[in-house]
Amino acid sequence: MKRIFYTGLILLIELLTPEVIYAQSLYSTPYSLTTLAGNTGVAGLVNAAGVAAQFNFPAGIVVGPANSIYVADQFNGTIRKINAAGVVTNYVTGSAGKMGNPTGLAIDSSGVLYVADPLSQGIYSVSTSGVVTLFAGGTGVGGTGSGGGVDGTGTAATFYGPRGIAVDSSGNLYVADSGNYTIRKITQAGVVTTFAGSGGQQGTADGKSTAARFFFPTGIAIDSSGNLYVTDTSNCTIRKVTPSGVVSTLAGSPGIAGSADGTGSLAQFNFPSGITVDSSGNLYVCDQFNSTIRKVSPTGVVTTVLGSTLITGSTDGIGASARLNWPYCIAVDSSGKLYISDFENYTIRTATISTQGVIPIITKQPTTQSISYGSATTLVVGATGNALTYQWYLNGIPILGATTSSYTINSFNAANVGTYTVSVMGTGGTVTSSAASLIVSGANPGRLVNLSVLSMDGPGNQLLTVGFVSGGYGTSGSQQLLIRAIGPSLSTFSVPLVMLDPTLTIFNSAQVSVASNDNWGSSTQNITAVNSADSATGAFALSSSTSFDAALVVNLNAGGYSVQAAGKNSATGNVLAEVYDNTLPSNYTLSTPRLVNVSCLEQVASGAVLTAGFVIAGTTPEQVLIRASGPTLAAAPYNVPNTISDPQLTVYDTTSAVVGSNTVWGGNPVISAANIATGAFEFSSPGSKDSAVILTLNPGAYTVQAKSASGSTGVTLIEVYEVH
Secondary structure, eight states, rough: OHHHHHOOOOOOOOOOOTTOOOOOOOOOOOOOEEEESSTTTTTTOOBGGGGBBBBSSEEEEEEEEEGGGEEEEEEGGGEEEEEEEBBEEEEOOBBBBBBOOOOEEEEEEEOOEEEEEETEEEEEEEOTTOOEEEEOOOSOOTTGGGOOOOOGGGGGOOSSEEEEEOOOSSEEEEEEEEGGGGEEEOTTTOEEEEEEEETTOOOOOOOOGOOOOOOSSEEEEOOOOEEEEEEGGTTEEEEEEEEOOEEEEHHHHHHHOBBBOEEEEOOSSSSEEEEEEEEOOOEEEEGGGGGEEEOTTTTTTEEEEESBBTTBOOOOOEEEOBBSSSEEEEEEEEOOOOOEEEGGGGGGEEEEOOSSOOOOEEOOOOOEEOOOOOOOOEEOOEEEEOOEEEEEEEEEOOOOOOOEEEEESOOOOOOOEEEEEEEETTTTTEEOOOOOEEEESSSSSOOEEEEEEEEOOOOOOOOEOOOOOEOEEEEEEEEEEEEESSSGGGGGGTTTBBBBBBEEEETTTTSSSEEEESOOOOSHHHHHHHHHHHHHHHHHOOOOSSOOOOEEEEEEEEEEEEEEEEEEGGOOOEEEEEEOOOOOOOOTTTSSOOOEEEEEEEOOOOOOOOEEEEEEESSSSSEEEEHHHHHHHHSTOOOOOSSSSSSSEEEEOTTTOOEESOOOTOHHHHHHHHHHTTTTOOOSTOOOOOOOEEEEEEEEEEEEEEETOOOOOEEEEEEEEEEE
């Protein structure tokens, strides 16, 4: 299995003092939204006119000759065509091995359509007569995953989750290769090269070509001068790439999900997806998780032109009164008319400029505050405009009854910790404030510090493998970790059938070994380092320096890693794999790298459970996303064999009390938002039987158990992610 490691996003907010007045010059003409085609809330494959037609999660959209519209009807595996009268027909129907999950669309000057399909990992061309040809990639194996896609010609090249696609005036294609964190270029001869970013290297860096870094780029558009514009989805930013490959951040604040209008880094997006550019160089963006449409001027001024932040619906209307439900992709015709694939509504919407009203102006932003438990505090926003209404949000979720210009907490507690925004709605538009955080006073916040898994290990079972991600937004430097594979010392705890001589190897995200140990007593230096770290972290002491347990202390830079425990000479037995943060609390600061994700992939016997332990240290609660995956692992692009079809997840505290459980995640939008916010891979569908919970946990030790709800055997993946 190719493991993809992501660094979780931390919402760090710049402190604005009360004396600072931030005035937004955000007058904008909103758009009037109407439904062109599709039956709202009804998924299907029906060809008809207007609302009698049906789609199944429409994704990519592009304007063709005579203003005909082409739509990637994703879950139907079909390209649909909508003529000027709103009549929907099938243009290309997917078949085995071809466009199983069409997502991105582009069209060249001759009318040839290009399709990006993340399921088959291929780029296809569709002639004007409807003939489908595999143009590049298409191996279905996801390239080299976190190691980067392979450049080459035609099917010799590989991609990993290609989504957005655009074509320039010379017929060159540019692809947002999402899973590889890169922008790829394809010539008309089918020659694929990496144009910007570095395969498998996620980040936020601006720079030229491979020096730049992206984090799950999704949408891509190109202007008349050949400049590319990319929605860098997990970074929540809009990036610009010049024809020579120079990458800069045009709008948005890297790693900060929100919905603030403003210029450049003062603006905020919430996982933007589709993007298009009009003849004047204005960008239009599907701000997917905000369920809004944003406009970005050539100089980076961001305004909201349709929808209200985080308020979903299907209402046609003007500006803030319109409602969308996770709009995915957007296109614009020569007259400036917008076409939107409204993903969760199963519809295609159109929007034209309205002259009714302007959006409000925020004159004073809410400010970040550090508060002690039990204290009272008030968040305040200042705004001007007509007929203003307000809605406050905590971590992107509306706060019931918080509908005035201020929000007061009478007694601050753990449930109030997080990031706050407020949407201000007025005649013809809406604007959302900058984010402000309420944090607990003190410099020792809650954080993940340990993962441990006990399992029967070795050939005939499987090698015990645990994964972790070190880093976190706003951190720098390296993290010191104690990593152990314990066999012989387990005998002191009466564990039967222990592995007599385990070894451990640490791999980076490119599957290159970066450290290893056979016997922890192999050197005096290692004995001293391990004993010191055991004492500092609270790990139990090893029975003897002559035992054949494996352990080492290592400093690792930010990134994803996996630890593999194996028996020498193919031996089997019970082994305990452990990863500890060896940072002393007195040395910890907000810029110190930490564990933002820990995970374990294991085979679970029939009727048995996979058990993993984790520890939260610090003095404040920590919000975590915990998942048990099975069905998604079995689906492309992972294709893991023999997975559990119905993993059931239960979380316990040290008293064995259940603090959270789940059997089927059920398409919960809060879980979906957390998946993307943390960089966790997306579940295969809202109906998959994977399990997940979001919990706010006090410092302490916890146990996660995963098993089959029906008692069957198979492979499952337990993951614990820091959410904020």
